Amino acid sequence: MCNACLIEDVKRSMLSRRALFTGAAATTAAAVTAGLTTARPALAQSAGRVVDLTHAYDSDFPTFDGNPGILYEPAVKFEDSGYQLWKLTIWEHTGTHIDAPLHFAADGRSVAELPPESLVCPLCVIDLKAKAAEDANAMVEPEDIEAWISANGEIPAGACVAMNSGWADKVATPAFRTNAEGTFAFPGFSKAATDLLADAGAACIGVDTMSLDPGDSADFAVHYSWLPSGRYGIEGLAGLDGVPAKGATIFVGAPKHKLGTGGPARVMAVV
Amino acid sequence: MCNACLIEDVKRSMLSRRALFTGAAATTAAAVTAGLTTARPALAQSAGRVVDLTHAYDSDFPTFDGNPGILYEPAVKFEDSGYQLWKLTIWEHTGTHIDAPLHFAADGRSVAELPPESLVCPLCVIDLKAKAAEDANAMVEPEDIEAWISANGEIPAGACVAMNSGWADKVATPAFRTNAEGTFAFPGFSKAATDLLADAGAACIGVDTMSLDPGDSADFAVHYSWLPSGRYGIEGLAGLDGVPAKGATIFVGAPKHKLGTGGPARVMAVV
Numbered sequence: 001m002c003n004a005c006l007i008e009d010v011k012r013s014m015l016s017r018r019a020l021f022t023g024a025a026a027t028t029a030a031a032v033t034a035g036l037t038t039a040r041p042a043l044a045q046s047a048g049r050v051v052d053l054t055h056a057y058d059s060d061f062p063t064f065d066g067n068p069g070i071l072y073e074p075a076v077k078f079e080d081s082g083y084q085l086w087k088l089t090i091w092e093h094t095g096t097h098i099d100a101p102l103h104f105a106a107d108g109r110s111v112a113e114l115p116p117e118s119l120v121c122p123l124c125v126i127d128l129k130a131k132a133a134e135d136a137n138a139m140v141e142p143e144d145i146e147a148w149i150s151a152n153g154e155i156p157a158g159a160c161v162a163m164n165s166g167w168a169d170k171v172a173t174p175a176f177r178t179n180a181e182g183t184f185a186f187p188g189f190s191k192a193a194t195d196l197l198a199d200a201g202a203a204c205i206g207v208d209t210m211s212l213d214p215g216d217s218a219d220f221a222v223h224y225s226w227l228p229s230g231r232y233g234i235e236g237l238a239g240l241d242g243v244p245a246k247g248a249t250i251f252v253g254a255p256k257h258k259l260g261t262g263g264p265a266r267v268m269a270v271v
Numbered sequence: 272m273c274n275a276c277l278i279e280d281v282k283r284s285m286l287s288r289r290a291l292f293t294g295a296a297a298t299t300a301a302a303v304t305a306g307l308t309t310a311r312p313a314l315a316q317s318a319g320r321v322v323d324l325t326h327a328y329d330s331d332f333p334t335f336d337g338n339p340g341i342l343y344e345p346a347v348k349f350e351d352s353g354y355q356l357w358k359l360t361i362w363e364h365t366g367t368h369i370d371a372p373l374h375f376a377a378d379g380r381s382v383a384e385l386p387p388e389s390l391v392c393p394l395c396v397i398d399l400k401a402k403a404a405e406d407a408n409a410m411v412e413p414e415d416i417e418a419w420i421s422a423n424g425e426i427p428a429g430a431c432v433a434m435n436s437g438w439a440d441k442v443a444t445p446a447f448r449t450n451a452e453g454t455f456a457f458p459g460f461s462k463a464a465t466d467l468l469a470d471a472g473a474a475c476i477g478v479d480t481m482s483l484d485p486g487d488s489a490d491f492a493v494h495y496s497w498l499p500s501g502r503y504g505i506e507g508l509a510g511l512d513g514v515p516a517k518g519a520t521i522f523v524g525a526p527k528h529k530l531g532t533g534g535p536a537r538v539m540a541v542v
Contacts, residue, residue: 052387058529070528075362078377083494085363085374085532091346092356095527103356106349116323116539120522223354251391253524253537256366257341258329261356266524266537268387 051242053250053267055171057095062176064210069094070264095264096236098254099212103261104220105228111260114232118203122156123250123269124148125164125240128187132165136185137216140193145200152246155200160250162206163189164240171238177210188214191221198229204252206234206267234267243269322513324521324538326442328366333447335481340365341535366535367507369525370483374532375491376499382531385503389474393427394521394540395419396435396511399458403436407456408487411464416471423517426471431521433477434460435511442509448481459485462492469500475523477505477538505538514540 055061059068075087093099101108126148131138140163145155155161165187170176179185186209194205194212205212205226212222212233226233234252253266326332330339346358364370372379397419402409411434416426426432436458441447450456457480465476465483476483476497483493483504497504505523524537 048391050388050391054527056383056527056529072530083375083491084377086530088359088361088363088528088534090359090361092359104354106355112327117321119537119539120319120321120541220354251522251524251539253522253539255526255535256325256327256537257359257535258327259343259357263359264526264528266390266527268390268522268524270391 049271051239051248051269051271053237053239053243053269054096054265055168055236055238057264061095062171062210063091063094066177067091090264092261092263093235096234096238096267097264098252098262099223099227099233099235100254100260100262101227101230101232102259103227104223108228109230109232110258111232111254111262112256112258114254118158118232119252119254121158121160121203121250121252123243123248124152124155124159124161124202125243125245125248126161127245128163129166132167132187136179136187137214138165138187139190139214140188141190142192142196145193145196148245155197155202157201158203159201160204160206160234160252161197161202162234162237162240162250163187163208165208168208168238168240171236178215184215186210186215188212188217189222189226191225194222194226198226198231202231204232204234206237206250208237208240210235232262234265237267239269243271247271320542322510322519322540322542324508324510324514324540325367325536326439326507326509328535332366333442333481334362334365335448337448338362361535363532363534364506367505367509367538368535369523369533370494370498370504370506371525371531371533372498372501372503373530374498375494379499380501380503381529382503382525382533383527383529385525389429389503390523390525392429392431392474392521392523394514394519395423395426395430395432396514396516396519397432398516399434400437403438403458407450407458408485409436409458410461410485411459412461413463413467416464416467419516426468426473428472429474430472431475431477431505431523432468432473433505433508433511433521434458434479436479439479439509439511442507449486455486457481457486459483459488460493460497462496465493465497469497469502473502475503475505477508477521479508479511481506503533505536508538510540514542518542 063069069091071089073087076085078084098111100111102110126140126144167186189212213220248269248271250269255263334340340362342360344358347356349355369382371382373381397411397415484491519540519542521540526534
């Protein structure tokens with residue numbers, strides 16, 4: 001089957017399977033609209049310092065299933081042709097990357113369908129480092145959001161709310177994925193916290209770990225509620241120590257391949 | 272050979288071939304520094320309207336060699352696992368994408384090595400639509416740059432200078448690549464124009480066609496001078512009719528895979 005045919009077939013198949021969707025949150029047009037189209041980038045206060053929130057990655061970058069997330073094969077070699085390029089094999093959810101609604105909802109938005117205005121957002125950073133140092137599976141809980149609000153004011157509409165657990169510093173070590181027993185162990189969001197953020201009108205959540213849910217999650221409750229609600233997530237953020245808790249603008253360079261469930265992204269902040 | 276070993280081997284091989292490089296422009300540390308590290312995003316004047324400059328793409332997107340630039344294969348299926356993702360095969364130079372120096376210089380910067388501050392730039396748009404309507408292989412020439420300067424003032428340091436030839440509207444037709452005779456035919460930059468832009472301290476050039484050089488180029492003079500100078504390009508821009516000639520800030524979401532010669536990017540402007 002040709003590739004375009006395959007894609008169209010899969011799309012039709014996905015749409016026809018709407019009835020099978022068993023996610024925890026209903027996809028309502030109102031929720032999608034509230035979360036993704038009211039963002040207004042707060043650029044007017046910017047001094048113009050660019051902070052890269054993206055890991056450089058290759059086949060060694062840690063992935064959920066432990067297999068390489070990208071493979072390289074020379075497609076054109078410099079010595080043969082005077083220029084060069086790679087043929088890459090990429091499993092979408094590797095490196096610093098997007099989780100689009102379609103990743104966890106058969107009829108969700110693809111990464112190419114995210115509204116552009118939802119990709120330029122006020123950035124709110126929740127510092128979870130102290131909790132995560134005590135418990136590798138620590139979660140951002142509603143009280144952490146409330147503490148942020150007490151210190152910084154309301155969550156702006158259309159915000160990206162990112163967890164800084166300190167995990168980005170472990171990216172080159174096995175401790176990024178697992179504890180000493182080899183069991184998944186890393187911080188994430190609790191569903192109660194992301195429900196609160198959805199009510200507040202946030203467009204996006206971000207983590208400096210491999211998953212929106214913590215490592216010991218049995219049910220991927222955040223993936224199965226936040227994404228099917230039409231919102232997106234960013235996994236594997238870097239550099240969050242370089243941005244303030246409040247006041248930066250995040251640019252989310254989400255890939256734009258049609259029907260993508262997500263994919264490696266370039267994410268930067270302007271402070 | 273393992274993938275990481277392959278990459279390291281290629282990198283060593285590239286570095287050892289520096290003497291073989293026959294590009295037209297010398298790579299000097301001064302030029303690289305001038306072009307890529309003086310950019311200061313002009314965000315303070317922004318009103319916050321986001322304009323997407325990226326085509327959504329799939330296997331049908333036109334490519335230089337005429338083969339699909341991306342292939343999709345299901346890696347995890349929703350009906351089997353309750354979530355889904357693709358295994359993608361991507362030839363780096365497809366869709367709206369970056370040309371990094373490494374694409375045309377064996378020892379050039381990879382896309383992962385572009386300084387983040389060079390990816391948030393003042394955007395200057397040269398309207399070439401009238402010339403391109405007369406001649407499919409029209410070029411941005413020094414007089415077009417000079418006319419832009421007369422109307423808008425100096426090219427800002429670290430700018431991205433983009434050609435709007437009207438070609439983005441042809442992307443779904445054969446005329447995006449070739450004329451009625453089946454010969455490559457599309458507008459691009461002249462080397463004289465990009466030499467002028469390098470002197471002016473621009474960080475980046477962008478085109479709404481498949482190539483920085485025009486379709487009838489015999490020598491890829493712009494690729495072989497601009498890229499080896501340490502600067503980068505963007506090919507396949509969309510949406511340039513939606514941004515002003517001057518005053519927007521472009522956010523270049525370049526991919527960040529190590530040793531990349533470029534790759535599909537998310538490019539947006541804030542006006």
